[in-house]
Amino acid sequence: MKSVYIAGRSGTSGLLLHEMLQKREDIRLLAPEVQGRDALDRETELLNTADVAILCLPSAAGKKALSRITNPTIRVIDTSTTHSVADGWVYGLPELKHGQREAISQARRVSGPGCFATGFILALRPLVDGGLVDPAAPICVQGIGGYSAGGKRMVEWYEQPKGDTAPFAQVFGLNLDHAQVPEMQRYTGLQRPPLFVPWVGNFRRGMLVSIPLHRDWLKPGASPASVREVLRERYAGERLVSIKTRGGLTGSITLSNPLGVGVELYVEGNDDHLLLMARLDNLGKGSAIAAIQNMNLLLECSEYAGIEEQF
Numbered sequence: 001m002k003s004v005y006i007a008g009r010s011g012t013s014g015l016l017l018h019e020m021l022q023k024r025e026d027i028r029l030l031a032p033e034v035q036g037r038d039a040l041d042r043e044t045e046l047l048n049t050a051d052v053a054i055l056c057l058p059s060a061a062g063k064k065a066l067s068r069i070t071n072p073t074i075r076v077i078d079t080s081t082t083h084s085v086a087d088g089w090v091y092g093l094p095e096l097k098h099g100q101r102e103a104i105s106q107a108r109r110v111s112g113p114g115c116f117a118t119g120f121i122l123a124l125r126p127l128v129d130g131g132l133v134d135p136a137a138p139i140c141v142q143g144i145g146g147y148s149a150g151g152k153r154m155v156e157w158y159e160q161p162k163g164d165t166a167p168f169a170q171v172f173g174l175n176l177d178h179a180q181v182p183e184m185q186r187y188t189g190l191q192r193p194p195l196f197v198p199w200v201g202n203f204r205r206g207m208l209v210s211i212p213l214h215r216d217w218l219k220p221g222a223s224p225a226s227v228r229e230v231l232r233e234r235y236a237g238e239r240l241v242s243i244k245t246r247g248g249l250t251g252s253i254t255l256s257n258p259l260g261v262g263v264e265l266y267v268e269g270n271d272d273h274l275l276l277m278a279r280l281d282n283l284g285k286g287s288a289i290a291a292i293q294n295m296n297l298l299l300e301c302s303e304y305a306g307i308e309e310q311f
């Protein structure tokens with residue numbers, strides 16, 4: 001039976017991944033009681049034993065863990081942004097383009113997509129590919145995510161009793177150099193980096209990414225309905241990407257439970273300008289679910305094994 005080791009199991013992504021993989025009977029999860037920095041030798045041994053090692057670590061710790069993998073047969077999924085555009089790494093977004101699943105399944109090194117980047121790329125790439133959006137456009141994007149996107153320290157900080165002093169929302173990408181920008185540019189095919197303004201909100205999970213598109217960047221005639229159709233066609237048959245229309249009492253796009261297992265894409269706006277939106281769970285398709293898809297592809301399991309129960 002194939003074995004899997006999660007480095008960073010005590011973290012926000014690692015915990016959820018561990019919880020989901022623990023239920024699998026077709027893989028052996030190597031999960032000693034003590035691991036990580038408290039048991040480095042043991043961790044090194046497991047990193048060099050597992051068929052697939054999944055690194056759920058901050059960037060610097062992930063690089064160190066990777067340097068401890070000396071067995072060339074180990075296949076690695078790194079959930080950090082370190083290798084998102086690195087040579088020799090395959091981008092772990094199976095829905096990216098035709099052939100991506102096959103590329104992942106053959107890879108030795110897979111880079112897990114960033115949570116905001118997942119929504120951004122899935123919404124925009126088909127429009128750039130299809131000539132509907134000018135790849136030279138100076139795209140701007142905003143995203144708001146729940147505080148679990150900031151890892152366990154941020155979760156602890158928000159969940160400590162604070163009275164009403166915890167902020168409702170914070171903008172944190174003030175230097176406009178968020179670590180997910182390079183993958184956002186590379187995998188949409190944009191000619192220049194998008195300007196990305198990330199926010200964190202006072203809620204645990206969930207994420208909305210919004211991309212307003214000025215008519216000057218659009219192919220003449222592109223309307224919300226026609227672009228929705230392009231996305232529907234592109235993602236027909238995909239189980240984790242769906243195209244939605246706004247609804248509810250206010251006709252708005254809301255972020256509330258249930259968040260769903262995959263990414264929901266919306267195309268709004270008017271006959272001039274368009275608004276693309278993506279809605280997802282940062283810890284789900286934005287992290288653990290993507291890692292499971294990648295792991296399944298590497299191990300030649302059904303891509304949705306361990307995820308299907310959540311549909």
Ligand SMILES: NC(=O)c1ccc[n+]([C@@H]2O[C@H](COP(=O)([O-])OP(=O)(O)OC[C@H]3O[C@@H](n4cnc5c(N)ncnc54)[C@H](OP(=O)(O)O)[C@@H]3O)[C@@H](O)[C@H]2O)c1
Nearest residue numbers: 008010011012013056057058061079080149151152282287
């Ligand atoms: N959270 C999300 O929504 C999300 C989404 C997509 C991708 N990611 C990426 O996934 C990775 C993990 O994120 P996370 O949110 O799960 O982080 P997290 O909650 O902060 O957890 C980090 C994990 O790494 C361990 N760790 C931290 N520093 C370490 C060090 N110097 N040496 C060894 N272990 C160390 C922690 O162990 P201790 O418990 O001992 O501190 C913990 O197990 C990050 O690269 C992040 O960018 C996160």
